[in-house]
Amino acid sequence: MTTTNVVEPESLKVPPLSVEEEDAIIHTRITNDERPLRRIAKKFHTYASLVHPSPVQSSPLGSIDDAREAFLIELSSFELSLKKSIMVCEAEARQVEEYQRERRRIEAEHEALRAQIAELKIALEHAQTERRRKIEYDSVAEKINTFPSRDELHQAIFLLENDMTAIRAEHETQDRIIRGQKSALDSIVTDLASLRVLGKDKDASLFATPATTPAPELPDSDEGSRSSLPKDDEKQGEGIEYGEVAEGEDDGSLDLLSSSKLGPSVQGMMSQQSGTPLSSQREAQAQASVSADVDDDIEMGEVAEDPRPKRKVREDLEEGEASDSSSALSDPPDD
Known part of the structure; x- marks a missing residue:
C-alpha cells in the first residue's frame, strides 16, 4: 500500500507564478505574521502523528491528550489573534472614514476661508478707497478753510x-x-x-502903400518921445522886408501880437500851453518900450548895433534851408 500512495516528484508540476502573484505573496508575508500559523501546523502534525502512530511504535494515551489540548489551545489563540486582527481592521476602517470626514470638513473650511478672504480683500479695498477719499476731503477742506x-x-x-x-x-x-x-x-x-x-494881408498892405516920413520930435519932452515911438516903429517896419524879423525883436513880440488879437479864453489856453504867464508877457512889453526909447536917440539914417546877427531873408535862403524864424506862427512857404 505504501508503494501505491507514494507520488513521484517528477509527476508534480507547479505552475510558475506571475509577477503580480509574487508581489502579493511578498506583501502578505511582510504584513502578516506567520509564526502562529506555523505553530498551529506543528501542533497539528504532532497530534496527528500521535493519533495515527506507525505500527512499529505505540504512543501512550496521555501524550495524545496533551497534544490535543496543546493543539486546541494554539488554535484558540490563533482565533483570538484573528479576531484581534479583524477588530484592528474595523478600527482602521473607522479611522479611514473619520479621516475622510475630517478631510472633507477641512476642505469645506478651506473653501469657506477662501471665500472669507476674498470678501475681506473686497472690504479692505473699500476701506482703503474710503480712507483715500477721506484724506483728499481733509486736504480740500484745509484748502477751503484757508480761503476767506x-x-x-x-x-x-x-x-x-x-x-x-x-x-x-x-x-x-x-x-x-x-x-x-x-x-x-x-x-x-x-x-x-x-x-x-x-x-499876410497886413504885409501886403505895407508893401502896397509907402509910409510918409514924420517930422522929428524934440527929445526933451517925454510925451513927444513916447508919441513918436509908434512912428519910429512904423519906419523900422517899412525898412524890414517881407519875412524878415526886426532888429532887437524876438519871437516873444510875435507871441504878444498874436495874443493881443485873440480872445481871453484863447489867451488863457495859449499861456497854459506855452508855459509863460501873463506877467512875463507884460515884462516883454516893458522891455520893448525901453528898446523903443533907445531907438529914439539914434539919429535918422543910423543903424542900431545889435549883438545878435540878423536873420536871413527868406528869399536869400538856399533851396532846402530852413530860416531861424520858423515856428508855429511863421508864414507857410511860398509856392
Missing part, C-alpha cells in the same frame, strides 16, 4: 465793483476833458490860421 468766507468774498467783490464804477466815471470825465481840450486846440489852430492870413 463767502461774506468776505461778497464784500471784496462789492468793493471791486465800486472801484470799477469810480474808474469808469473818472475815465468818462477824462474823456470829456480831453474832448474839450481837443475842441479848444482846434479853435486855437483855426485862430492861428486866421492870424496868419491877417498877417
Whole structure:
C-alpha cells in the first residue's frame, strides 16, 4: 500500500507564478505574521502523528491528550489573534472614514476661508478707497478753510465793483476833458490860421502903400518921445522886408501880437500851453518900450548895433534851408 500512495516528484508540476502573484505573496508575508500559523501546523502534525502512530511504535494515551489540548489551545489563540486582527481592521476602517470626514470638513473650511478672504480683500479695498477719499476731503477742506468766507468774498467783490464804477466815471470825465481840450486846440489852430492870413494881408498892405516920413520930435519932452515911438516903429517896419524879423525883436513880440488879437479864453489856453504867464508877457512889453526909447536917440539914417546877427531873408535862403524864424506862427512857404 505504501508503494501505491507514494507520488513521484517528477509527476508534480507547479505552475510558475506571475509577477503580480509574487508581489502579493511578498506583501502578505511582510504584513502578516506567520509564526502562529506555523505553530498551529506543528501542533497539528504532532497530534496527528500521535493519533495515527506507525505500527512499529505505540504512543501512550496521555501524550495524545496533551497534544490535543496543546493543539486546541494554539488554535484558540490563533482565533483570538484573528479576531484581534479583524477588530484592528474595523478600527482602521473607522479611522479611514473619520479621516475622510475630517478631510472633507477641512476642505469645506478651506473653501469657506477662501471665500472669507476674498470678501475681506473686497472690504479692505473699500476701506482703503474710503480712507483715500477721506484724506483728499481733509486736504480740500484745509484748502477751503484757508480761503476767506463767502461774506468776505461778497464784500471784496462789492468793493471791486465800486472801484470799477469810480474808474469808469473818472475815465468818462477824462474823456470829456480831453474832448474839450481837443475842441479848444482846434479853435486855437483855426485862430492861428486866421492870424496868419491877417498877417499876410497886413504885409501886403505895407508893401502896397509907402509910409510918409514924420517930422522929428524934440527929445526933451517925454510925451513927444513916447508919441513918436509908434512912428519910429512904423519906419523900422517899412525898412524890414517881407519875412524878415526886426532888429532887437524876438519871437516873444510875435507871441504878444498874436495874443493881443485873440480872445481871453484863447489867451488863457495859449499861456497854459506855452508855459509863460501873463506877467512875463507884460515884462516883454516893458522891455520893448525901453528898446523903443533907445531907438529914439539914434539919429535918422543910423543903424542900431545889435549883438545878435540878423536873420536871413527868406528869399536869400538856399533851396532846402530852413530860416531861424520858423515856428508855429511863421508864414507857410511860398509856392
